[in-house]
Amino acid sequence: MKRVYVNEKWCLGCRLCEYYCAFAGTSGKDIARSLKGVKINPRIKIEEKDGISFAVSCRHCKEPLCVKGCITGALSVADGVIVVNQDKCVSCYTCVLCCPFGAISTSESGAVQKCELCIKSAADKPACVAGCPNNAIVFEERR
Amino acid sequence: MKYVIIGNSTAGIGCVEGIRQIDKSGNIAIISDEPHHTYSRPLISYLVKGKVDAEQMKYRADSFYKDNDVTLLSGVRAVKINAGEKAVELSDGNSIAYDKLLVATGSRAFELPIAGNSFMTLDDARKLQSQLAPEKKVLIIGAGLIGLKCAEGILGRVASITVADLAPRVLASILDDGGAALVQKHFEERGVKFILSKSVSSTDGFDIVVIAAGVRPNTELLSGIAQIGKGIAINEKCETSNPDIYAAGDCTESIDVSSGQQKIMALLPNAYMQGECAGVNMAGGNKIFDKAIPMNAIGFMGLHIITAGNYTGEVYESNKNGTYKKLFYSDNKLNGYIFIGDIEKAGIYTSLIRDRTPLDSIDWALICEKPGLMAFTKEDRMLKLGGR
């Protein structure tokens, strides 16, 4: 299955991925209107220090501790993609406790949010990948 | 192949999903004395609070049993395991044969010589719900996870809530003094009263009593059949000492890798992973679950707490921006942590404990300050994020 892979060698720390992710999470048509004056809360996040930077988002683990640990069944695996049903989430954050990558975060509603590979949009690749100017984030099949 | 699972909660469901990873066609029967679709036990306080409804309580979709071709025998109790004949005798007089058996009987509330509600099951929750009224005064015996979740659940729906515990602090099993004080204060600010370091001798003056003074594993079915310590003893394949009988979840005891001690770790993720592990192995697969550690993620009225491991060794402590954080470490390993408030990326700490990561292989100073993958080596990051 295609996954998002990150290569910090090429990450510029420009944070475009965060903005594209944030925009993908809105239903807006115009990025400026959707994000103007908004403090973004993307599902992919850059870690940055001393000239090193890289993006972190859900790895869609084959053995997803978050799904296994979820107390409500809000997290599940659909065709390899770990998805969250925010209606079922009760904000216990067991998934945050379990995720070894720190890739699950809290949304404005309190329910958890995470990268779902933009499967809900019609795009052929996640917004972060499409928006990355340097192929530091790629979406591909690897063994 | 005939699989029988005693218990319809997390470990049992995990077992079904484990079996079906390997064996798509074998017969699976679940025996459950609760007459309900599988539901999430920790959600009962949310049900009482009204944050979730019966539908949302369901741990898996309505079609779960059908999708997984499972026969659910609900409202029936397993009364005896006949290991010689490989059959389970049921409370309705029937008997069901198995090739592989999982005991996932969970635990029950510790009984006190005091009358009161227990707060373990859906039925308990519904019963309590029916008793609630604005003028009622409630006494909760036990300031542990169940007691406090119960308190949160009924807060605002009754006249008063008093929580009593023998221990000197709340959440004694998962928090240190400082953390406990923070949580206690959080409750007290919302009107909950605490009586600590005292045993309850009388419930006079209270309309509703909830007993949440701890739990005991349901091990009786295997008594004399398999080795039992504090709970049913299982190995890393979730096998009991009796061949073809597996056990998983709150009824078991296993190795806590953070301390190396045999422990009951009655928590949902472990239950699921043990159940799944048992299921895979029951179906002829080969799976090991040897990374159990005590861990908890819990929140009370917007205050989030994440803890894991054990609290021994040296301590790194930081209290910044309303976040309470303690890391416990020794011998180049992280043993445990307590995180209250901003719990972002806590799982990275959990992974350090679970994986027994040598702390000198990462940027310890950096990760103390803030959990992040930046603290790992470039190669580790390549592996974690780059897939190679």
Next chain:
Amino acid sequence: MLKEGETRIPSGCAISGVIDKSGKRMNGEAMIRSIAVMHERSNGLGGGFAAYGIYPEYKDYYALHLFYDSPSSKKECEDFLERHFDIINLSKIPTRKIPEITDEPLIWRYFVTPLPTKLAASGLDEREFVAKCVFRVNTRISGAYVFSSGKNMGVFKAVGYPEDVGRFYKLEEYEGYAFTVHGRYPTNTPGWWGGAHPFALLDYSVVHNGEISSYDANRRAIEQYGYSCTLQTDTEVIAYIVDYLNRKKGLSMEEIAHVVAAPFWETIGHMDKKKQEYHETLRTIFAPQLITGPFSIIVGFEGGLMALNDRLKLRSMVIAEKGDKVYIASEEAAIRIIEPDLDCVYAPAGGCPVVVRLNGGEQ
């Protein structure tokens, strides 16, 4: 209007040719009938014949056919010839007055052999000496044009339809073992006798139907080696390439075909290693001699004919056989008219040369 040679004139055409492998001589009458069938492929602005084996009595002498615009150019040219050659015989080329052919220049024929002293002084081999002299006349002597310079062969050409040109030159009176003929359809119309085809240098003659796209690349390449393309026609440059590759570089006719209509690199890539190296070497060395664009040509040379199409076969050409005779023509009808009962007829693939030589090798 600019004359032939002063501007480049693309043209369409008809060609036909015949050879008797046994060396038996035939007269030119059949060729006239053959080309007449393809009347529609010409427009009356040029026609001509090359005939091989027609001068057996002078076979050791170069037969120079010349057009003169005026007696003064004739005088100038003959002075030049006398300085360089021993002229064994000279005469007007016999023609027949017919209304279809007009404005004829002075048409003369000389059988010559280089003066031994001049030849020795030049340091050139005999054929190169002759070729150089031909270029000298054609480029330096105004109003004089050598249009045939081989041994035991001759070119006869004029402005007009080729069948009329044949009658004009009394082709029926010549007997040779091979003939080629050309009818021309130039798309620009200055119509100069020298510009008619075949084009010949020494024994090599070329009739050509097509319009090559590589012309200027070929021309500029060949002009490096002492050729001057005075006519700016495809046929001329092809004749020089044949002369250059055969006479100067020693390539066989087949090898020449592999240069001018080289197989595609991809085709070469699928060949066995030895063939691959052969073709790669030829294509690499003689890249400037590759010819692209449509062509079907008949190359006449001492003792044989070669028919060749461009590698995409963008022009029609068929081959037919009857006994010792091999026929080549733009259209099958042009063969059927002179030999209705053929042993076989086929169309060679693009780039595949058909080389027919007299039995027993070159004469």
Next chain:
Amino acid sequence: MAVNYIYPDYEVARNYDKCINCRVCEKQCANGVHEYLADADKMVADDAKCVNCHRCVALCLTRALKIIKSDNTYRENANWSGKTINELYRQASTGGVLLSSMGNPEPYPVYFDKILINASQVTNPSIDPLREPMETRVILGAKPQVIERDKSGHIINNLPPQLKLSMPIMFSAMSYGSISYNAHESLARAAEELDVLYNTGEGGLHEDFYRYGKNTIVQVASGRFGVHPGYLKAGAAIEIKMGQGAKPGIGGHLPGSKIVGDISRTRMIPEGSDAISPAPHHDIYSIEDLRQLVYSLKTATDFKKPVSVKIAAVHNVAAIASGIARSGADIVVLDGFRGGTGAAPTRMRDHVGIPIELALASVDKRLRDEGIRDRVSVVAAGSIRSSADIVKAIALGADAVYIGTGALLALGCHLCRNCHTGKCNWGIATQVPELTKRLNPDIGYKRLVNLLNAWKHEIKEMMGGMGINSIETLKGNRLMLRGVGLNAKELEVLGIKHAGE
């Protein structure tokens, strides 16, 4: 100096309705143009620092930015243009030689734009490259003058070493140092995938790139940086750089600040020392000396590598090229005055040399007149901008072309012409790690491959239109060209007729 006479050339125009303060522009500008003012919660820009490289424009996700040419004007006149005045002010304030990058920007005639290509109609069919083979393979090198045969009469392959290209396009010399490792990797990988060649330039060959040897031309320039036997043997061919179109008659200077780490190692000079390429090769003061170097290099490589000689297109280029052809060189490269550079004195760049079209035409003609055209291949360089330029160059007589600026543009260069500052925001002409990482070779090489494949398609279309199905028959095929708006002398030098003739 208290008063700055020079007004910025460009203004950063920000649409505040669209700007979301993401600060990408700020992070991406190595010139420090953009800044976020926290107290005002607003992005601002310093126009004076802007070089108009468009990095911020390209990465702005809301398209809130554009760079506009300042309409501020001096009291210009036809003689004293704003540019001239500015240059004078700059020199008056610094006392220095003006430095520039990339190719000559001045409005000299671009002859390629005054030449039109022929197409077939009726008498000669055009060929559809989608249906018929259309050959773009080019083989560079000296062609033997004598056919040799074995005893059984078979032709022997007696070709001296040749370079086989899938299309007549190569990447011209750009040194590691003047451009980044990642730019070099992009070029090398693209050359390998396309089966063409790239050129090391005079900076040596990084050890990582020896694996692309069969697609590499190694250059030997006057500084001899990075030259050793292994280097010479590493490539498919060796190029002696005698001159460069952008700066004929002068050498090169890579400042010590760029001689760091791998660059110092690859050039074989100490870290921090200036890499100065002298104007002449100090062992070549005449054509005989060049011949010696050609044969030295051939001897050093067992006569297995073709040797190319690159010269700037100057006034007597035809005679020089003829001399080179007779020096034993297999390839002569002509670099026209619009060719690019990482840094050159502005006056040299803008006023020295001649256009490649004229140089090429006269060299090709001269070599043919002398009957030695087959002895060398001719490569044209110096601002080949499109497939049409290539078709025209080949029809004028080139065997192949080099592209430098075009390749850099494919890699993201926006022609800001500030390579000499070393702060290339596109990660190309810089050695600053944070900047070089902006050019991911995975993207860069693919863009080069795309560009050349696109050009190859176009070349095939144009060839097909002319009824030509093999590029060797386009070479020198000047009848396929016509001039428009050129005078008789220009047409004569180009060897082409005017349109309509």
